[in-house]
Amino acid sequence: MTPSSTFEIAVLPGDGIGVEVTSAAVEVLDALSAEIGGIRFNWRHYPGGAQAYRDTGVALADETIKALEQADAILFGAMGLPDIRYPDGTEIAPQLDIRVGLDLYAGVRPIRAIAGLPSPLSDSRAAGIDFVLIREQTEGLFFARGRGQVTGDAEARDTMRITRQGSERVFSFALRLAERRKERGRPGRVTCVDKANVFASMAFFRRIFDEQARRFPAVAADHCYIDAMALNLVRHPWSYDVIVTENMFGDILSDLGAGLIGGMGMAPSGDVGDRHALFQPAHGSAPDIAGTGKANPTAMLLSAVMMLEWLAERHGLPACSDAADRLRSAVERPFRQGRVKPFEFGGSSGTAEITRAVVDALRVDARGR
Numbered sequence: 001m002t003p004s005s006t007f008e009i010a011v012l013p014g015d016g017i018g019v020e021v022t023s024a025a026v027e028v029l030d031a032l033s034a035e036i037g038g039i040r041f042n043w044r045h046y047p048g049g050a051q052a053y054r055d056t057g058v059a060l061a062d063e064t065i066k067a068l069e070q071a072d073a074i075l076f077g078a079m080g081l082p083d084i085r086y087p088d089g090t091e092i093a094p095q096l097d098i099r100v101g102l103d104l105y106a107g108v109r110p111i112r113a114i115a116g117l118p119s120p121l122s123d124s125r126a127a128g129i130d131f132v133l134i135r136e137q138t139e140g141l142f143f144a145r146g147r148g149q150v151t152g153d154a155e156a157r158d159t160m161r162i163t164r165q166g167s168e169r170v171f172s173f174a175l176r177l178a179e180r181r182k183e184r185g186r187p188g189r190v191t192c193v194d195k196a197n198v199f200a201s202m203a204f205f206r207r208i209f210d211e212q213a214r215r216f217p218a219v220a221a222d223h224c225y226i227d228a229m230a231l232n233l234v235r236h237p238w239s240y241d242v243i244v245t246e247n248m249f250g251d252i253l254s255d256l257g258a259g260l261i262g263g264m265g266m267a268p269s270g271d272v273g274d275r276h277a278l279f280q281p282a283h284g285s286a287p288d289i290a291g292t293g294k295a296n297p298t299a300m301l302l303s304a305v306m307m308l309e310w311l312a313e314r315h316g317l318p319a320c321s322d323a324a325d326r327l328r329s330a331v332e333r334p335f336r337q338g339r340v341k342p343f344e345f346g347g348s349s350g351t352a353e354i355t356r357a358v359v360d361a362l363r364v365d366a367r368g369r
């Protein structure tokens, strides 16, 4: 970052709708910068993903990983296509390598209902859904990726790895987040999701959570088994504040969470470490709708809000925090006013229409000040 608050942002559009929603985010962030001044973005685009692997034999170049380390933040679309795979049958997913390579241990997945959109739940309290799922993402069951053992045609094994260091840091991340949310009027509670009644690794995970939670007396801490959490998130998702869990459980619960607020196109995410952070929608490349213009860019735009919040906190820049607030309200306003309704919700607003509505909302907001 330069003194004039110009951020170097690495952009990895990737595959499928990743390319479409990333272009929407760049357009909106440029419009934000033009409207409010004080913040600028230098975009550095890099290839990568399944199509890149098919074209060049390389999913993500080593130089690109080095460039990501130099960037102020990373904006990522989606990578992977079901019909392009490695010889062992697994999908091309360089995002998983980036998480480990850049040590982005906390997968931050906010699940928040946006006013003006129909809820898949009939209970009116669903309008108050506002929790954050924290997914550990450098170990857990995903540690097995690339290490699975297949014995002939008779047996296959994948191993879950839970370490003290990996668990302590993600728990303290979740507990600190709950502390900050409490200052803003949220309950200040962290629920650890595990399967401690069956697996030694998960009992270890829970024990470390309890140890860490004792260091944060202002935060309420409790536990829930993963199976019960799947039920509870459908029955009363509004009762949760911060949820923390291992990698695989978090992968599954984040799709469930997106479903609670209407679909994958509404769920943003941040992959955050102590030095680097990457922001991407929680959804994948969605090949079923790629190229149709139907992709909802909202998840990506809310991920851009998270990027601004992270940059603001990291560099102590109130202007950047103000930019995040303005962008969030510009993303939410067209929904609140009933101007757009994404295809996911049975409407007919595609990527271009929603992007335009958000840019218009930014301009109206800037003129009103």
Ligand code: ATP
Residues within 6 Å of the ligand: 017, 079, 080, 263, 264, 265, 266, 282, 283, 284, 285, 286, 287, 288, 289, 294, 295, 296, 297, 299, 344
């Ligand atoms: P991955 O394995 O990479 O997470 P996936 O194949 O499980 O990806 P997604 O790409 O996330 O799945 O898509 C799941 C479903 O949600 C698909 O039917 C897709 O069309 C829909 N979907 C995902 N993202 C969006 C979006 N931004 N707008 C509209 N629909 C979406």
